[in-house]
Amino acid sequence: xxxxxxxxxxxxxxxxxxxxxxVMLSSVYSFMTATLFMDLDAVDVAFxxxxxxxxxxxxxxxxxxxxTGRWERRPSHGPLLPLIVVSITGAALIYGTLDAPLLxxxxxxxxxxxxxxYIEQGPVEVGMPNMVTAVLAxxxxxxxxxxxxxxxxxxxxxxxLLGIQEGPQTKPGRTAIGDQLVLRVVVKMVIPLIxxxxxxxxxxxxxxxxxxxxxxxxxxxxxxxxxxxxxxxDARLVAPPSWLHRLGALGVLIYGGVGLYSLFVGKPFLDxxxxxxxxxHGQHFGxxxxxxGVGITVFSIVLAIFYALSGRNKAT
Amino acid sequence: MMLLLEILSGVxxxxxxxxxxxxxxxxxxxxxFFSRVHAxxxxxxxxxxxxLTGLMLQMPWSLELLKVxxxxxxxxxxxxxxxxxxxxxxxxxxxxxxxxxxxxxxETSSKA
Amino acid sequence: MSDLPGLYNYWVTVFLxxxxxxxxxxxxxxxxxxxxxxxxQTSVFIFYISMGKVAGGHAPxxxxxxxxxxNPLPHVLILTAIVVGVATTAVGLALVVRIREAYxxxxxxxxxxxxxxADTEPDGPADSAESPRP
Numbered sequence: 001x002x003x004x005x006x007x008x009x010x011x012x013x014x015x016x017x018x019x020x021x022x023v024m025l026s027s028v029y030s031f032m033t034a035t036l037f038m039d040l041d042a043v044d045v046a047f048x049x050x051x052x053x054x055x056x057x058x059x060x061x062x063x064x065x066x067x068t069g070r071w072e073r074r075p076s077h078g079p080l081l082p083l084i085v086v087s088i089t090g091a092a093l094i095y096g097t098l099d100a101p102l103l104x105x106x107x108x109x110x111x112x113x114x115x116x117x118y119i120e121q122g123p124v125e126v127g128m129p130n131m132v133t134a135v136l137a138x139x140x141x142x143x144x145x146x147x148x149x150x151x152x153x154x155x156x157x158x159x160x161l162l163g164i165q166e167g168p169q170t171k172p173g174r175t176a177i178g179d180q181l182v183l184r185v186v187v188k189m190v191i192p193l194i195x196x197x198x199x200x201x202x203x204x205x206x207x208x209x210x211x212x213x214x215x216x217x218x219x220x221x222x223x224x225x226x227x228x229x230x231x232x233x234d235a236r237l238v239a240p241p242s243w244l245h246r247l248g249a250l251g252v253l254i255y256g257g258v259g260l261y262s263l264f265v266g267k268p269f270l271d272x273x274x275x276x277x278x279x280x281h282g283q284h285f286g287x288x289x290x291x292x293g294v295g296i297t298v299f300s301i302v303l304a305i306f307y308a309l310s311g312r313n314k315a316t
Numbered sequence: 317m318m319l320l321l322e323i324l325s326g327v328x329x330x331x332x333x334x335x336x337x338x339x340x341x342x343x344x345x346x347x348x349f350f351s352r353v354h355a356x357x358x359x360x361x362x363x364x365x366x367x368l369t370g371l372m373l374q375m376p377w378s379l380e381l382l383k384v385x386x387x388x389x390x391x392x393x394x395x396x397x398x399x400x401x402x403x404x405x406x407x408x409x410x411x412x413x414x415x416x417x418x419x420x421x422x423e424t425s426s427k428a
Numbered sequence: 429m430s431d432l433p434g435l436y437n438y439w440v441t442v443f444l445x446x447x448x449x450x451x452x453x454x455x456x457x458x459x460x461x462x463x464x465x466x467x468x469q470t471s472v473f474i475f476y477i478s479m480g481k482v483a484g485g486h487a488p489x490x491x492x493x494x495x496x497x498x499n500p501l502p503h504v505l506i507l508t509a510i511v512v513g514v515a516t517t518a519v520g521l522a523l524v525v526r527i528r529e530a531y532x533x534x535x536x537x538x539x540x541x542x543x544x545x546a547d548t549e550p551d552g553p554a555d556s557a558e559s560p561r562p
Contacts (some may be wrong), residue, residue: 003440010447010467019459026463033470041498042477043487045506049473052514057466060514064459064521068528072457073535082454090446097438104483106496111482115499119488122500129490131500132507140504147508154515161522180404186397193390208489213511298511305518312525 002036017072019065027058043209044132047201051217056302059224063309127280128206128287136211137287141270145255148294152252155301162308164241180229187229194222202295206284212291216298223303232311244304251297258289321373328370335363348414349406357399364391437478444471456536458524462517469513476502476509 009029016022030053037046101108118135126134136144202215227235259270266274272286273279339359346352368388375381448471451464480502488500524534531539 003437007440007443007447010444013460013463013467014447014451014455019457022460022463026466029467030470033474036474037477040477040481041485041487042480042503042506043489045473045477045503045510048507048510049470052510053466053470057514057517060518060521061459061463064525067525068459068534072455072460073537075454075456076537077454079454082450085453086446086450089449090442093442093445094439097435097442100435100438100479102435103437103478104481104485106482106485108479110479110502111499115501118500119497123490131488131490131497132503135500135504136507143504143508147512150512151515154519157519158522161519161526180401182397182400183404186393190390190394209487211507213507301515305522309518309521309525 002032002039005032006036017074019070019072020062023058023061023065026061027054030054030057044130044211044214047209047214048217051214051221055221056217060305060309063306063312067309067312067314125280126283126287128284130206130208130210133205133211133287133291137290138272138283141259141290144290144294145259145270148252148255148297151301152248152297155248155304158305158308159245162312164304164307165311165313183229187225191222191226194218194225198222202291203288205291206287212294213298215291216295217302219295219299220302220306224306227306227310232307236307239303241304241307244300244307247300248297248304251293251295251300254293254296255290258286258293325370325373328366328373332363332366332370335359335366339363349411350403350413353399353403353406357396361392361395361399364388364395438475441471441475441478444468444474458527458534458536459521462520462524465520466513466517469509473506473509476506 006029009025009032013022013025013029016025030049034046034050034054037043037049101110105111118131118139122131122134122139123129126138128134198215198218201210201218202212205211205215223235223239226238258272258275262271262274263269270286273282275285276282336359339356342355342359343352346355365388368384368391372381372384372388375384445468448464448466448468451467452461455461455464480499482496482498485496485498486494488497488503527539528534531542533539
């Protein structure tokens with residue numbers, strides 16, 4: 001079963017010393033986790049985990065491996081003390097789970113109090129079938145604002161640490177492995193479809209699985225694919241780094257702007273009913289704008305981090 | 317009619333699973349990187365569409381059917397490209413295919 | 429998954445958590461520690477989502493003819509957590525790249541040895557390879 005596969009992958013990650021294999025295994029681990037989430041009825045989460053964990057994290061780690069080296073040295077100290085620490089912690093945690101409610105118990109404490117209200121009132125008050133988007137963007141909008149800010153801050157941190165460098169490999173027309181006819185043709189056909197799918201996920205997040213985060217990551221993936229096949233010079237002409245800095249801030253500003261507008265009208269911060277005469281209409285409008293802000297920020301920050309890591313000149 | 321569709325879908329699913337398993341065995345057993353890429357690319361490119369066809373035969377005419385059809389077309393387009401990219405990258409990195417008599421090929425051809 | 433003894437999910441989650449924890453505390457390579465940290469994070473996500481599942485429930489999207497839905501609140505929390513996780517992993521990777529440029533290695537033992545050697549030297553700071561500002 002899936003859980004047994006996950007355990008064996010985790011064991012393999014511990015034992016293998018070739019870091020390239022370890023990164024690939026962690027992408028496979030994320031994919032299996034996404035399948036597990038589908039089985040546990042969490043479609044939005046599975047979507048995000050597959051896009052982010054299996055796609056973006058793998059690419060970023062491979063870009064880092066190019067700079068740091070592929071092989072891990074044999075550990076110098078023995079495994080006994082860490083194993084003891086890990087076993088004691090694990091035993092304590094398992095003792096803690098003995099009181100937990102069984103899987104799928106509808107009478108568990110987590111299913112009472114707030115969850116029935118979100119499930120019943122969500123589609124009525126916010127007016128969209130996807131309850132996860134309703135909770136994410138409207139009921140818990142403050143948390144999502146904070147999260148967008150965290151992504152923006154992480155992007156700033158990476159840009160402060162690494163910066164987006166210009167170098168000999170970022171001249172237009174140069175690719176890393178020479179002429180690639182097959183790849184160029186296929187990628188030229190596939191990238192518009194990926195972008196279209198990203199737009200679909202962004203604006204359809206109210207009705208099906210989707211939303212700003214997944215859409216931003218899918219958008220960034222299309223540009224990363226372009227960068228990988230056509231070379232960094234061409235990619236930087238298509239998506240210039242200075243624009244990425246501005247877009248990252250723009251997304252957060254859109255989100256905060258919606259909140260501030262509500263303040264100016266006289267309602268509380270991020271109260272979407274201030275955006276229109278009809279409260280449900282206002283919720284729709286507010287969620288649309290907010291998800292747009294999130295999508296723009298996620299797209300630009302992921303692409304900026306990729307540029308920073310992949311364009312870094314190799315230290316001697 | 318329904319029975320025929322169900323039998324057909326079962327056959328597609330079984331064939332797809334068989335191809336997946338043989339692809340996996342090939343990945344483990346074959347001696348050289350290029351033969352492994354060949355095995356995985358060929359079997360996976362047929363197995364995934366077969367599995368998806370088996371699923372599609374069980375679905376009513378709906379939006380989900382079209383979505384699965386799109387996924388099928390995408391997999392058939394990108395899977396061979398990915399195998400090609402892997403083989404090309406390995407060749408560029410200096411990996412050479414092993415020949416049948418155990419020696420490695422001296423020259424590599426650089427055609428796309 | 430749903431017809432197994434009820435606590436199996438949590439025990440597997442604890443095992444995965446401990447595997448990630450073991451990688452972080454015992455392996456020397458910094459990139460591998462980051463991979464172990466992300467394994468740890470993902471196992472926590474599995475834990476949360478398992479707690480939100482209702483037996484016989486449907487995904488929390490309003491559909492015709494469905495009465496029992498799984499809890500949407502853990503999904504929202506984990507959605508946030510996944511994206512924040514990738515952001516912090518990216519910052520960690522950027523730090524590893526800078527450490528490599530400053531110390532010349534990403535093995536924990538080498539970095540520790542270089543730091544100890546720098547502490548015992550009476551003269552100036554130990555940064556030898558300061559990379560040029562971008």
